Amino acid sequence: MAQPATPLTIDAQSAEDPVLSHKPENRVWKKFRHHRSAMLGGILVAFFILLAVFAPLLPIPDPLATDWGAVRKAPSMAHWLGTDDLGRDVLSRLIWGAQASLLAGVVSVAIAVSLGVPLGILAGYFGGWTDAVISRCTEALLAAPFLILAIALAAFLGPSLTNAMIAIGISATPVFVRLTRGQVLSVAAEDYVDSARAIGLPTHRILSRYIFPNVLPPVLVQATLTVATAIIAEASLSFLGLGQQPPAPSWGSMLNTAKNFLTQAPWMALWPGIAIFLVVLGFNLLGDGLRDALDPREQ
Amino acid sequence: ADLRIALQSDADVLDPDQSRTFVGRIVYTSMCDKLVDITPDLEFTPQLATEWTFSEDGKQLTLKLREDVVFHDGTPFDAEAVAANIDRSQNMEASRRKSELSSIVGTEVLGSHEIRFDLASADATLLAQLADRAGMMVSPTAAAEAGADFGLNPVCSGPYKFKERVAQDRIVLEKFADYYNADEFNFDTVTYLPIPDTTVRLANLQSGDIDLIERLAATDLEQAESDAGIQVESAVSLGYQGITFNVNNGEKGDNPWGNDKRLRQAFSYALDRAAINQVVFNGAFAEGNQSFPPNSPWYSTDFPVPARDIEKAKALLAEAGYPDGIDLEVQVPNTTVPLQLMQVVQSMVSEAGIRVSLTSKEFATLLADQSAGDYTASQIGWSGRVDPDGNIHQFMTTDGGINDSKFSNAEVDTLLDRARTSNDQAVRKESYNAARAILNDEQPIVYVYHQTWIWALDDAIKGFTPYPDGMIRLAGVTKDEG
Amino acid sequence: MQRLKLVHSDSSPNDVLLEVSDFSLRFKGAQKDLISHVSFSVKAGQTVCIVGESGCGKSVTSLAMMGLLPEGAAEIHGGGITFDGRHYDLKDQKALREFRGSRMTMIFQEPMTSLNPSFRIGDQIAEAVQCHGAHTAEEARARALAMLVRVGIPAPEKRMREYPHQLSGGMRQRVMIAMALVNDPALLIADEPTTALDVTIQAQILDLIRDLQAETNMGTIMITHDLGVVAEIADTVAVMYAGTVVEAGPAEQIFNDPQHPYTIGLMSSIPKLTGPRGRLATVPGMVPTAENMPDGCRFATRCPFAQDICKTDPKPQSFGNGHVAACHFAPLDTHFEACA
Amino acid sequence: MLSFIMRRLLIAIPTIFLISIFVFALQKLLPGDPVLAMAGEERDPEVLEYLREKYRLNDPIPVQYFTWVGNALRGDLGISLRTNQPVLELIGQKLPVTIQLATMAMIFALVIGIPAGILSAVKKGSVTDYVANVVALSGLSIPNFWLGIMLILLVSVKWQLLPASGYVPLSEDPIRSITVMLMPAFVLGTALAATLMRHTRSAMLGVLSSDYVRTARAKGLVERRVILKHAFRNALAPIVTLTALLFGELIAGAVLTEQIFTIPGFGKLVVDAVFNRDYAVVQGIVLVTAVGFIVMNLLADVAYVLLNPRLRKQ
Amino acid sequence: MTQDLILQATALKKYFETGSSFTGKSSVRAVDDVSLDIARGETFAIVGESGCGKSTMARLLMRLLSPTDGQVTFDGQDVSNLKGKELKALRRDMQFIFQDPFSSLNPRMAVGSLVGEPLETHFPEMSKQQRRTKVAELLGLVGLRAEHAERYPHEFSGGQRQRIGIARALASSPKLIIGDEPVSALDVSVQAQVINLLSDLRDDLGLTLIVIAHDLAVIRHMSDRVAVMYLGKIVEQGPVDTIFSQPRHPYTRALLSAIPVAEHGRDRDRITLDGDMPSPANPPSGCSFHTRCPFAQDKCKTDVPALRDTATVAGHTAACHFFDDIAAAHPDAVVADSRPATEAAQSRFDLYQDAMRNGVTPKVRQQQ
Numbered sequence A: 001m002a003q004p005a006t007p008l009t010i011d012a013q014s015a016e017d018p019v020l021s022h023k024p025e026n027r028v029w030k031k032f033r034h035h036r037s038a039m040l041g042g043i044l045v046a047f048f049i050l051l052a053v054f055a056p057l058l059p060i061p062d063p064l065a066t067d068w069g070a071v072r073k074a075p076s077m078a079h080w081l082g083t084d085d086l087g088r089d090v091l092s093r094l095i096w097g098a099q100a101s102l103l104a105g106v107v108s109v110a111i112a113v114s115l116g117v118p119l120g121i122l123a124g125y126f127g128g129w130t131d132a133v134i135s136r137c138t139e140a141l142l143a144a145p146f147l148i149l150a151i152a153l154a155a156f157l158g159p160s161l162t163n164a165m166i167a168i169g170i171s172a173t174p175v176f177v178r179l180t181r182g183q184v185l186s187v188a189a190e191d192y193v194d195s196a197r198a199i200g201l202p203t204h205r206i207l208s209r210y211i212f213p214n215v216l217p218p219v220l221v222q223a224t225l226t227v228a229t230a231i232i233a234e235a236s237l238s239f240l241g242l243g244q245q246p247p248a249p250s251w252g253s254m255l256n257t258a259k260n261f262l263t264q265a266p267w268m269a270l271w272p273g274i275a276i277f278l279v280v281l282g283f284n285l286l287g288d289g290l291r292d293a294l295d296p297r298e299q
Numbered sequence B: 001a002d003l004r005i006a007l008q009s010d011a012d013v014l015d016p017d018q019s020r021t022f023v024g025r026i027v028y029t030s031m032c033d034k035l036v037d038i039t040p041d042l043e044f045t046p047q048l049a050t051e052w053t054f055s056e057d058g059k060q061l062t063l064k065l066r067e068d069v070v071f072h073d074g075t076p077f078d079a080e081a082v083a084a085n086i087d088r089s090q091n092m093e094a095s096r097r098k099s100e101l102s103s104i105v106g107t108e109v110l111g112s113h114e115i116r117f118d119l120a121s122a123d124a125t126l127l128a129q130l131a132d133r134a135g136m137m138v139s140p141t142a143a144a145e146a147g148a149d150f151g152l153n154p155v156c157s158g159p160y161k162f163k164e165r166v167a168q169d170r171i172v173l174e175k176f177a178d179y180y181n182a183d184e185f186n187f188d189t190v191t192y193l194p195i196p197d198t199t200v201r202l203a204n205l206q207s208g209d210i211d212l213i214e215r216l217a218a219t220d221l222e223q224a225e226s227d228a229g230i231q232v233e234s235a236v237s238l239g240y241q242g243i244t245f246n247v248n249n250g251e252k253g254d255n256p257w258g259n260d261k262r263l264r265q266a267f268s269y270a271l272d273r274a275a276i277n278q279v280v281f282n283g284a285f286a287e288g289n290q291s292f293p294p295n296s297p298w299y300s301t302d303f304p305v306p307a308r309d310i311e312k313a314k315a316l317l318a319e320a321g322y323p324d325g326i327d328l329e330v331q332v333p334n335t336t337v338p339l340q341l342m343q344v345v346q347s348m349v350s351e352a353g354i355r356v357s358l359t360s361k362e363f364a365t366l367l368a369d370q371s372a373g374d375y376t377a378s379q380i381g382w383s384g385r386v387d388p389d390g391n392i393h394q395f396m397t398t399d400g401g402i403n404d405s406k407f408s409n410a411e412v413d414t415l416l417d418r419a420r421t422s423n424d425q426a427v428r429k430e431s432y433n434a435a436r437a438i439l440n441d442e443q444p445i446v447y448v449y450h451q452t453w454i455w456a457l458d459d460a461i462k463g464f465t466p467y468p469d470g471m472i473r474l475a476g477v478t479k480d481e482g
Numbered sequence C: 001m002q003r004l005k006l007v008h009s010d011s012s013p014n015d016v017l018l019e020v021s022d023f024s025l026r027f028k029g030a031q032k033d034l035i036s037h038v039s040f041s042v043k044a045g046q047t048v049c050i051v052g053e054s055g056c057g058k059s060v061t062s063l064a065m066m067g068l069l070p071e072g073a074a075e076i077h078g079g080g081i082t083f084d085g086r087h088y089d090l091k092d093q094k095a096l097r098e099f100r101g102s103r104m105t106m107i108f109q110e111p112m113t114s115l116n117p118s119f120r121i122g123d124q125i126a127e128a129v130q131c132h133g134a135h136t137a138e139e140a141r142a143r144a145l146a147m148l149v150r151v152g153i154p155a156p157e158k159r160m161r162e163y164p165h166q167l168s169g170g171m172r173q174r175v176m177i178a179m180a181l182v183n184d185p186a187l188l189i190a191d192e193p194t195t196a197l198d199v200t201i202q203a204q205i206l207d208l209i210r211d212l213q214a215e216t217n218m219g220t221i222m223i224t225h226d227l228g229v230v231a232e233i234a235d236t237v238a239v240m241y242a243g244t245v246v247e248a249g250p251a252e253q254i255f256n257d258p259q260h261p262y263t264i265g266l267m268s269s270i271p272k273l274t275g276p277r278g279r280l281a282t283v284p285g286m287v288p289t290a291e292n293m294p295d296g297c298r299f300a301t302r303c304p305f306a307q308d309i310c311k312t313d314p315k316p317q318s319f320g321n322g323h324v325a326a327c328h329f330a331p332l333d334t335h336f337e338a339c340a
Numbered sequence D: 001m002l003s004f005i006m007r008r009l010l011i012a013i014p015t016i017f018l019i020s021i022f023v024f025a026l027q028k029l030l031p032g033d034p035v036l037a038m039a040g041e042e043r044d045p046e047v048l049e050y051l052r053e054k055y056r057l058n059d060p061i062p063v064q065y066f067t068w069v070g071n072a073l074r075g076d077l078g079i080s081l082r083t084n085q086p087v088l089e090l091i092g093q094k095l096p097v098t099i100q101l102a103t104m105a106m107i108f109a110l111v112i113g114i115p116a117g118i119l120s121a122v123k124k125g126s127v128t129d130y131v132a133n134v135v136a137l138s139g140l141s142i143p144n145f146w147l148g149i150m151l152i153l154l155v156s157v158k159w160q161l162l163p164a165s166g167y168v169p170l171s172e173d174p175i176r177s178i179t180v181m182l183m184p185a186f187v188l189g190t191a192l193a194a195t196l197m198r199h200t201r202s203a204m205l206g207v208l209s210s211d212y213v214r215t216a217r218a219k220g221l222v223e224r225r226v227i228l229k230h231a232f233r234n235a236l237a238p239i240v241t242l243t244a245l246l247f248g249e250l251i252a253g254a255v256l257t258e259q260i261f262t263i264p265g266f267g268k269l270v271v272d273a274v275f276n277r278d279y280a281v282v283q284g285i286v287l288v289t290a291v292g293f294i295v296m297n298l299l300a301d302v303a304y305v306l307l308n309p310r311l312r313k314q
Numbered sequence E: 001m002t003q004d005l006i007l008q009a010t011a012l013k014k015y016f017e018t019g020s021s022f023t024g025k026s027s028v029r030a031v032d033d034v035s036l037d038i039a040r041g042e043t044f045a046i047v048g049e050s051g052c053g054k055s056t057m058a059r060l061l062m063r064l065l066s067p068t069d070g071q072v073t074f075d076g077q078d079v080s081n082l083k084g085k086e087l088k089a090l091r092r093d094m095q096f097i098f099q100d101p102f103s104s105l106n107p108r109m110a111v112g113s114l115v116g117e118p119l120e121t122h123f124p125e126m127s128k129q130q131r132r133t134k135v136a137e138l139l140g141l142v143g144l145r146a147e148h149a150e151r152y153p154h155e156f157s158g159g160q161r162q163r164i165g166i167a168r169a170l171a172s173s174p175k176l177i178i179g180d181e182p183v184s185a186l187d188v189s190v191q192a193q194v195i196n197l198l199s200d201l202r203d204d205l206g207l208t209l210i211v212i213a214h215d216l217a218v219i220r221h222m223s224d225r226v227a228v229m230y231l232g233k234i235v236e237q238g239p240v241d242t243i244f245s246q247p248r249h250p251y252t253r254a255l256l257s258a259i260p261v262a263e264h265g266r267d268r269d270r271i272t273l274d275g276d277m278p279s280p281a282n283p284p285s286g287c288s289f290h291t292r293c294p295f296a297q298d299k300c301k302t303d304v305p306a307l308r309d310t311a312t313v314a315g316h317t318a319a320c321h322f323f324d325d326i327a328a329a330h331p332d333a334v335v336a337d338s339r340p341a342t343e344a345a346q347s348r349f350d351l352y353q354d355a356m357r358n359g360v361t362p363k364v365r366q367q368q
């Protein structure tokens, strides 16, 4: 049994097929590119990313410049989207706030996914003690109030946007663990997982190539949804001293401030709300596109 | 009929000796009578005590008490009860009133309704304390029975008695039929509901779910005034808001801002207090630069609210060695108004070259950091006391309990102590003015504004009187039905 | 193009149960038709067997008859079906639903994935009964049970309460069969219904189908690779290759007088039960994919007899009794001779 | 199955311990002095010391913890530092409110989210699908406070249809109790509905192309039954997971919504408790929410097994 | 046996727990005390009634299921506690073709990766390009095209999927392949191609095969020895020709008699089995076949027959109390001889073979 196996060599009718010489085009990518809503989502997300990146180059007023004479002014030619409670230009703050908000949204989701999905897979696939430990820890994390977690993190990691993202990421992790675990349970019972074992795939390959792709759809959905929650959560963290500190803008904190002026200055809530909606829409469309592209059955 | 009052937050424990929140005092106003009360002009007026006299040396205070008063549990109110209450406030372990009554060294029941307090030294603040929680009389029988749990079912002698409480939901009082002045009170029950969000508070008033709200946001004034169904009342508060600098509190006190008063002066000059008031409070609040609001008799007219002077601020900075400006980190409570305020301040002082960075903290952290001296500057205020001493002594004297900047100046200590122990208004006033001269130079606290209490009421409510202490007194208040 | 039509000469149009005419289909994105101009018909009480190369489109065709191809995956052009004397457009799901499951039922090729993993098999069968009305839940279960007995599932009452994953491959297949037969359909499409069954049960199932044909005059389309089964039950046989019917006719003639080279190749590959066990004959080469499908005769790329003319569509030639073959050279022996 | 549940309930005990240690430690790590927060503006040093003694804050942290555990085991969860009310009583007051709100919100979420998700999966790519998605995502992006205040302004202030606030216990006046909760439940429900809708859609898309759905169609089932029974049932796993988690989260409290509609639920309580460093209250609530999450997760796990017979052998 | 054994199973048992906690537990005896000895290089076939435990048996041998009792040794090693490297080596040397081709293929992987995967795992030194070539070659071996590598399992027909499974099993150059109905969904020509391929591999590389199949003609063509299973047990085992010509167990006889023959209009003497098929959850006492056996006697109801040697050839065993009596009473062959094809058919078969070998000779000039 120790002797090395030699690959089987039997000449077949078709080894010289032209198909072999050209590199197979990546079907997923191709499908993705041709996916209508994915492209729309991509454009939306790209638009906001560009805004965030090029904010300093755009001919817009200083987002921090206050104007005592133009406090809470409705949209006008001078201020397209109006001004806020301190007379700052809302459009400019929206654009400058894109960076913090997108980062908060994307990075914290990335943290949650990269923690939650592997843990969920381990728990679901191995069961037993692994599952018990991971699941109980998840429950502990779930039960601990977000606020306490956030304040503690703020105190120990110090106030920064990165730490806010970590806090949001950690608190969003349990959902991914649970979601993944639940999905793994049913996927692991499939025949094709047995077939992978029969082939002798090492466990990590089974996890990464058989289990992971098949648990991905709900994870994708949850991830794209969590972007919204994370953007909004960033604001509550900045209030706790984590995250973007005033006066630097972020959409969440713009919304938070707007809360007090809903009746007098509705636009203050409207624009950041729309921005968050569009970004979330963009990510969700992208997610749908990815989901469809990854599902070979989808036309 | 039921009167529904929306408060900004939920009260804490309902025991006058243990409680500490502002909203708690609002509830007590209808539930627990005090020995003395105040008028809207801050004059003392009889409540449970009909008369009071200080001895010549100010070391004895004799009170004559009402004779027609019973507590909600039927216990009669008399001099013994007062003595028991003073004892409770001073000696119950959980009491938060100890320092307020620390000048009383003994009580002497002179008759069934007459009592004398013996003081260690003259105490000008005592009457003011008796006009607040320290002067609230609780039923001695109930208090003895309940001990520290008294707050779960408080028994006082006010016009309304405690009915029920659901934490964070409501506190219900019902009319106390045996109240000596029961006719003046026109509601069967009074319900206090905590509604933290100002917009929602107003909306509840507009929808008719609530009859009266306290602390309407200044920015909502216009809207409330334009609503025909709503009336607005206001009174400038006794408190102040400002920025406390760490002058000498621990290691962090050793910083340019703590060491060089010129920087703090520059900071003050860089502020446009009127603009702040306009931007953040729609002009509804009062600008300020002292521990008392400008309309207070204790306000020192020698130092009027300064106009903004950027040049002077810059000059001071340059003089202090910072011609290119200087950084300053300010901690701010994480609520809307302070954040708004500080962003305006930040923007204003930046024109003078002061680069402020803000750190918002939730209040408990902020407080802990502040008292531990772990800060450079902190945006914080004081809710105010009837007696001027309450607004200044504990902050500015070397051993002051709340002196978080650890400002220490022997002369100020002497002046403020003198003001505290004199019953002569003129002496007191003079002392405060003299202290102000020093403090205005030192600026350990840069005062910015004085809040205005704004109440919004349903049009049907009649007879409401605004008080500078922010309390809601229900005597004579009625509601038109229909 | 070739239009092979498979109808018995003696058939009167009245008892034709299903008629497929000129059915073509291509998958989205493909350049060429996968199924090209397929026509055939089934009479009541008759069994039509479809045999052919694996991957030639048998399952796709039968799924299309039922309107069960994944939506949007394939586009159907031409043709339509006439079933029960009524014409149906295969794109009209609503119309197809009229007979699906009651008058026309299907046994799917993949018994594992075709059973709902989360329902007990008894419920799955009973549901098929109940959804066509007329039966109470009780009756439906009784019928389901009776059907499970007929397909030879041991301990059927117990099995009714089991889930698909608890059954062996053959049992699942029998559950599928039971589900398809439980409503006494007028037409049964059976896609390799007995592949997972051992020969004794296979025989039992074939008997069952025959019985039902006798009882209810059911027509049957049977797709199978087992030419033994074909020999046993087929009335007519259609041989498919690469999406076309290359030869069709009465079973006897197909077995005893095969005409199309593909049919001949197929028959010579059958392993024998007796006699010497040499190397098996095969049809060498591979079916072209839909993209590289040659013009003309689709078998030409693998046909040892192919000539230039095969690049044109062969005209179907008739050999009596409805036996037709689409080959330019049929019958072969008149065009070619063996080497000396 | 019963033994599985029993086993899980047994594990719940150490889990709750773990959680209580975790939260306790976390609280102790928080900056801010509870006593300072409680002493009031005056911060009388004598009072501070008294409070420290009384709440044993001078003890070493493990001692504090075990004191708490000891009392908790005897059914005494301590008293609120802020209001002196026993924590158990506080929980008793809030729990029914929270559960009522959570249940109503969940009903809204399920009733809106799941059908919408199914519909948009079935009609994938159609206008219905797009509209459903846009509505769902706006439901998710609209902050609760905005929706809440707008609803109050419209429904209560302008149209005077529903009361803006004023919680009434279910036992006191069921109709009014439900009426008052309608708006907050709706506000909470919309965001959850969006989540459920998106997950339902995705799961349904995965299932709709499966062979057994084809079989169901082949049986002649009406499309509705194919989708609702055969497809939906197999798409339920992620929906169940989420419903359980979301319900748990609802029990842990929905601060903003509770605040806007002045509903005395856990959310407000826990936030105030955290801000005031009211340890006993936080611990008590965490205990309850932990039990909530454990039970919900257990239910979800049971549901997996019920939904997927292949998991039953374990 | 003194042969070089590659795989050995001793007293294998597998009982499945069924039923919920509400209805009470019961167990299905899917495999009940089965022992097998497989010699290197031989082809061993397992036939038997559907549901008799063949797939379970195969999964046990593959260690995809763990046995309730008994053990499996591969190349002298007990497979049940192999781990890590050794397990991987076992997985390389022993491959499985699943009965259900579709559910055993990961729907999210293209066929190229599915087939390339064993290569990647077991021959990590292969370059990507080599692997692609190899995959194309493997696909070609089973009659699929190289361009199929980019497609996904759902885009294939049943037979094509089955061939993907075969290609996949061949990829790691195993020493032993267990095929659970590996050719059941293939048309006869492709089936012939695969059978030829497997026999080439056996001849060239010494591949050992265990096949489970229902098509007895296929079994006869492929295998050296056959085991007949009934209700979780082996009831007869022996060289393939002997089993076909001299079946001893009544079940084997019934099985052979039921084979459909691809000849039109042929009648068969099918031995029909009456009686309810017993359930493995509740197997009958004594000989488990007695409920349906046309020759059953009282003894069969009580005594469990053991596998014992028959008088035919060495290695032919059967588990029946009375097989000698039965054989004596029914001496005629169960499997009928094939009839010769009709003249027309036969001439065309010959012509076809000839054309394949030598090319064609048109008789007449082609007309346009």
Ligand SMILES: Nc1ncnc2c1ncn2[C@@H]1O[C@H](COP(=O)(O)OP(=O)(O)OP(=O)(O)O)[C@@H](O)[C@H]1O
Pocket: C027, C034, C053, C054, C055, C056, C057, C058, C059, C060, C061, C073, C109, E154, E155, E156, E157, E158, E159, E160, E185, E187
């Ligand atoms: N979704 C799809 N997309 C593209 N091609 C497909 C799809 N489904 C099937 N095909 C192709 O259609 C052809 C016909 O498939 P079908 O399943 O009808 O074959 P079949 O005749 O039933 O074969 P078998 O006997 O192997 O089951 C096959 O070549 C297959 O590759």
Ligand SMILES: Nc1ncnc2c1ncn2[C@@H]1O[C@H](COP(=O)(O)OP(=O)(O)OP(=O)(O)O)[C@@H](O)[C@H]1O
Pocket: C165, C166, C167, C168, C169, C170, C171, C196, C197, C198, E016, E017, E018, E028, E029, E030, E049, E050, E051, E052, E053, E054, E055, E056, E057, E099, E280
């Ligand atoms: N997971 C399981 N749980 C319960 N019973 C099972 C399970 N798997 C198989 N069985 C039972 O074990 C017995 C043997 O099944 P197995 O799949 O081995 O049969 P088989 O011989 O392969 O049949 P077929 O030829 O039909 O595929 C059957 O009665 C089946 O119902």
Ligand SMILES: [Mg+2]
Pocket: C058, C059, C060, C109, C191, E157, E158, E159
């Ligand atoms: Mg097929």
Ligand SMILES: [Mg+2]
Pocket: C168, C169, C170, E054, E055, E056, E099, E180
């Ligand atoms: Mg099997």
Ligand code: NI
Pocket: C001, C037
């Ligand atoms: Ni054509």
